[in-house]
Amino acid sequence: MLYHRYYALVLPIYAIVVPCINTFEKNITNKNILLRLLQVERRVLTAGGLFDPVKEMRFILYSREHKNGIKLDIHKELRPVCLDLTEAYLNRGNYNVILVDWDRMATIYTNTLVQINDIAQVIATFVEKLIREGADPKQVHLIGHSLGAHIMGVAGRFMHKLQIGRATGLDPAGPMLQLVGDDKLIGRDSAEFVDIIHTSSGIYGYDSSVGTVDFYPNGGVTQPGCAIVIVPQPSCDHARSWKYFAESIQHPTKFPSIRCSSYTKFRLGLCHSETVYMGEDVAKNAIGKINKKSGSGCDIMIIFKTVLSTLLILWILPANIGQIIDDTVNNLLDTIYDVSDLVLPFANRIDPFVKRYVYNRIYFFLYNEYYPNGIGFQLRNYENINISVNKTTKVLIHGWENNRNSAMPRTLRREYEKLQKYNILVVDWSALSRIILYPLPANGTTIVGECTANVLRGLYRNLSTRNLNVHLLGFSLGAHIGGFAGRILLQQGFTVDRITGLDPARPLIENGLSSTDAKFVDIIHTSSGVVGEVEPTGHVDFYPNGGRAPQPGCLATIVRTLLCSHYRSWQYYAQTITNPTKYLAYRCDSYIDFISGTCYGFAYMGESVPKSARGVFYLSTVGDIF
Numbered sequence: 001m002l003y004h005r006y007y008a009l010v011l012p013i014y015a016i017v018v019p020c021i022n023t024f025e026k027n028i029t030n031k032n033i034l035l036r037l038l039q040v041e042r043r044v045l046t047a048g049g050l051f052d053p054v055k056e057m058r059f060i061l062y063s064r065e066h067k068n069g070i071k072l073d074i075h076k077e078l079r080p081v082c083l084d085l086t087e088a089y090l091n092r093g094n095y096n097v098i099l100v101d102w103d104r105m106a107t108i109y110t111n112t113l114v115q116i117n118d119i120a121q122v123i124a125t126f127v128e129k130l131i132r133e134g135a136d137p138k139q140v141h142l143i144g145h146s147l148g149a150h151i152m153g154v155a156g157r158f159m160h161k162l163q164i165g166r167a168t169g170l171d172p173a174g175p176m177l178q179l180v181g182d183d184k185l186i187g188r189d190s191a192e193f194v195d196i197i198h199t200s201s202g203i204y205g206y207d208s209s210v211g212t213v214d215f216y217p218n219g220g221v222t223q224p225g226c227a228i229v230i231v232p233q234p235s236c237d238h239a240r241s242w243k244y245f246a247e248s249i250q251h252p253t254k255f256p257s258i259r260c261s262s263y264t265k266f267r268l269g270l271c272h273s274e275t276v277y278m279g280e281d282v283a284k285n286a287i288g289k290i291n292k293k294s295g296s297g298c299d300i301m302i303i304f305k306t307v308l309s310t311l312l313i314l315w316i317l318p319a320n321i322g323q324i325i326d327d328t329v330n331n332l333l334d335t336i337y338d339v340s341d342l343v344l345p346f347a348n349r350i351d352p353f354v355k356r357y358v359y360n361r362i363y364f365f366l367y368n369e370y371y372p373n374g375i376g377f378q379l380r381n382y383e384n385i386n387i388s389v390n391k392t393t394k395v396l397i398h399g400w401e402n403n404r405n406s407a408m409p410r411t412l413r414r415e416y417e418k419l420q421k422y423n424i425l426v427v428d429w430s431a432l433s434r435i436i437l438y439p440l441p442a443n444g445t446t447i448v449g450e451c452t453a454n455v456l457r458g459l460y461r462n463l464s465t466r467n468l469n470v471h472l473l474g475f476s477l478g479a480h481i482g483g484f485a486g487r488i489l490l491q492q493g494f495t496v497d498r499i500t501g502l503d504p505a506r507p508l509i510e511n512g513l514s515s516t517d518a519k520f521v522d523i524i525h526t527s528s529g530v531v532g533e534v535e536p537t538g539h540v541d542f543y544p545n546g547g548r549a550p551q552p553g554c555l556a557t558i559v560r561t562l563l564c565s566h567y568r569s570w571q572y573y574a575q576t577i578t579n580p581t582k583y584l585a586y587r588c589d590s591y592i593d594f595i596s597g598t599c600y601g602f603a604y605m606g607e608s609v610p611k612s613a614r615g616v617f618y619l620s621t622v623g624d625i626f
Contacts, residue, residue, distance in 0.1 A: 056139040059098050059127070059152070060085055085143065085242065088249035112147060113176060116184045120154035127155070131162060138165040142191065145170040145242050146204070150177070153186025153194070160189060167191035171198055171205040171241035188212050193284050197245060199223050200237035203436075213286040215278045217244060217255065219263045222401075222434045248279020255279055259286075267363060267428075269376065358447045361431030364455055365404055367413065367424040374426075379455050387459045392469050392497070393423040395452070395485075399476025399505065400441055403430035408475045408502075408570045415577035427452055433477065442508040445477050449484025456485065457494060471498040472518070475570050476531075479504035479523070483513030495519060498611070503532040503569035515539045520611045524573060526551050527565040540613040542605040544572060544583070544621045546591040552622050572621060576606025585617035594618035 060082055082099055089095045100123055123142075131137050142164065144152035149169030156167045167190040177185060187210050188194050196211035198220035205220075217240070218224065226236035248254050259273035260266040276286045359379055367374045370386040377385055387393065394416055396409040404410075404426045416422050429448045433441045452472075460468055468489065472482035479501035486496040501513045501523040514537045515521045521538035525547035528534040534547075545551055554564035576582045587601035588594040603613040 056095050056141065058085075058089055058095050059100055059123070059140070059142045060144075084246040085249070088246045092249055109147075109175070113180050113184075116147070116151055116154055116180065120151050121158060123151070123155040124158035127164075128159060128162065137162040138192075140164045140166070142167040143170065143245075144168075144172075144186075146238065147173040149173065149196075150184060150186050153190035154184055156190035156194075157183075157187070164191040166193045166195070168245070169194070169196040169211060170245055171200055171238050172196065172210070174200075174202060174204060174206040177206055186210060195282050195286075197241045197278065199240040199244070204235065204238040205241075213276070213282065215255075215257055216263065217257075217278065222436075245279050248277070248281065252279065252281035253277050267376065358432055358444060359451050361429075362448060362451050363404070363428040364452075365426040365428065367417065367426075368422075379451055379458070382455055382458050385459060387423050389460065389463055389469075391421060391423050392471055393425055393456075393459075395425045395427060395456070395470060395472040395482070397427045397452070397472065397474035397478030397481050398430070398433065399474075399478045400433050400438065401436070402433060402475075402478075404428035407567070408478075411574045412473065412570065412577070415574050418578055427478075427481070429481070439508055441477060442505070445480045445509075446484050449481045450488050452481060452485040453488040453492070456496075457489065457492060460494075466494045467519075468494055468496055470496050471500065472496060473500045473502065473573070474504075474513075475502040476505045476566065477509075478502075480509055480512040483517040483521075486517035490517070498522070500524075500573070501533075501538060502573055503527055503566050504537075506531060506533045509533070513537060522609050522613075524569045524605065526567075526569040526572070527562055531562050531566045532569070536616050539611075540603065540609060540615060540617065542583075542585050542617045542619065543591065544568070544585075544605070544619050546618070568621075573606050576604070576608065580604060580606065580608035582606065583619055583621065585619035587615050588618050589616075591618055 086097050086099065089097050127135075127140060127142075131140075137159070142152040142156050144150070144167075149172035153167055153169060153172075156164045167186060169186045172186050185206070186194065186196070194211040194213075196209070196214045198205055198214060198216050199218075200222075201207045201216070201220045203221070221237070223237045223240040226240070244255060255278040256275045257278045258266060258271045258275060260271035265271050276283055363376055363378055364382070365374045365376050366385060366387065368386075368388055368391070370388075375385065394412075396412050398404065398406050398409050402408065409426045413424050413426060416424050427448070429444075432444045432448065435441050456468060456470060460470075472485060474480065474482035479499075482499045482501065483504075486499050489496055496518040498520045499513065499518040499522075501521065503524060503526045504513050506529070512533065513521065513523070521540075523533075523536070523538035523541045525532055525534070525541060525543050526545075527549045528543070528547040530549065532547075549565035550561045551565040551568040554561050554568065572583060581604055583605040585603055585605045586594060586599040587603070588599035593599055599618070601615075603609055603617055605617065605619060
């Protein structure tokens with residue numbers, strides 16, 4: 001039998017279910033749904049007569065919250081995964097919703113791994129008792145999140161002779177699962193139909209396709225609304241699996257998905273199979289071929305996932321280990337920096353396998369009169385792409401934790417399209433930029449820059465001149481990618497007309513964007529000194545409001561302030577595309593001189609900056625609303 005992966009683009013879910021005890025109890029009473037909370041122990045549980053064998057059954061595995069070691073009121077402290085799924089089922093129709101509380105055994109992560117079979121056996125024994133009392137095994141649906149997915153899968157496998165109807169794994173846990181054996185993992189033999197939703201695969205979640213059908217929303221690794229800055233928080237991506245599933249219970253057609261042999265083809269629009277809806281009402285005939293990763297060597301994702309999984313295990317341990325954890329985490333963070341230098345080094349030390357890995361995951365999307373809706377391609381298949389050589393090509397390069405659909409490239413492309421006189425080329429390097437360990441994408445900017453340079457050289461291969469009418473615009477790490485691309489083209493005998501750096505990233509960048517990378521380099525600094533580069537490295541450098549955080553309208557928490565100020569760079573620039581005189585800046589020796597009014601010369605910041613401008617310019621943007 002063949003198996004396929006299904007891919008979908010899923011927008012963030014903003015609906016919030018408030019765990020109010022009165023509302024929760026009222027829902028149960030009004031809908032006449034019988035709910036039994038079960039504690040998993042080493043004994044056979046009885047149903048106590050509290051279920052209707054005619055109704056479909058939903059078993060949801062969860063553990064309760066604790067505070068100072070004391071279990072709190074169960075209705076008030078239901079975990080969101082339990083609360084959301086239960087209320088969704090109660091609102092939809094008549095079900096036996098049975099919550100399995102394995103709280104007493106959900107202690108240290110590593111201890112729980114070795115007890116998967118024990119917990120699963122108790123659940124299987126209980127379900128078998130319900131079936132003996134008249135329940136239809138075809139109506140049994142086992143649902144588990146994270147480790148709970150594997151426990152439910154193993155429970156279903158224990159009941160293989162009964163042919164349980166369905167098991168759903170919501171981002172099955174990944175860390176250290178390779179050590180416990182396949183018999184402790186959810187799999188296709190866990191039920192007659194097994195559907196899996198992967199949302200943090202390779203980090204918190206399991207990486208391989210293990211179900212009858214496996215869904216990979218947004219590629220299955222990082223999810224919308226879960227952008228990370230410095231501190232890894234993949235739990236957001238991990239939780240998206242059950243949030244998506246809960247949403248699908250009430251809205252069955254919420255998440256249409258396409259069968260695809262790879263996420264690469266999905267993103268390029270090369271998949272044209274039937275649509276299958278992810279979630280509660282997934283078609284039971286949705287099956288297909290698994291896309292296994294092949295090859296060996298310095299796979300940057302494998303190294304990243306191994307190191308991060310180790311960190312995650314440390315964070316799960318009890319707090320009383322304290323100093324040991326701190327020391328170990330610090331050592332591992334040092335190791336991560338060392339690993340990043342080994343995996344994605346600069347210049348001639350780049351491993352050919354690593355370069356090929358990254359090259360094969362960089363995409364380019366061109367918009368012009370030939371492709372008004374855009375066309376996607378890669379370095380290996382650009383030959384038949386038509387570019388208008390008489391027009392300036394605007395190359396938009398996003399930053400860390402972004403992609404081609406992020407606000408920066410989307411906004412700038414929209415503004416340029418209003419003028420209808422440019423080729424617009426969007427570089428999507430999100431396969432690398434989405435890695436939350438910053439050193440890896442930071443060091444990888446050289447490879448992305450080289451790939452971008454080779455694509456531009458290929459697109460202009462029939463041009464007699466070596467002066468390319470190209471304007472590279474990069475945000476954050478993307479600014480340095482633009483610089484590396486211009487530098488490599490210069491080494492190959494070509495010259496780029498202009499590079500614009502939108503608050504070029506500061507941390508871990510060596511020999512980044514500089515004035516030698518193109519005929520003209522202009523830079524806008526909005527969070528200099530922390531996230532952004534502080535030194536002027538272009539022909540002309542603009543420092544709106546002093547160039548530091550907080551920019552106007554960005555006063556919030558530290559992280560939000562830095563992010564907001566960082567983003568202001570491209571937000572300011574976007575406004576100048578159709579309003580070139582929006583920001584008048586003054587050449588000054590310092591921001592103090594600007595405030596005191598002792599400056600000389602002026603220029604407009606943004607799209608229409610004169611290429612004769614040189615030096616450092618300051619301006620005020622107070623009053624701008626975004």
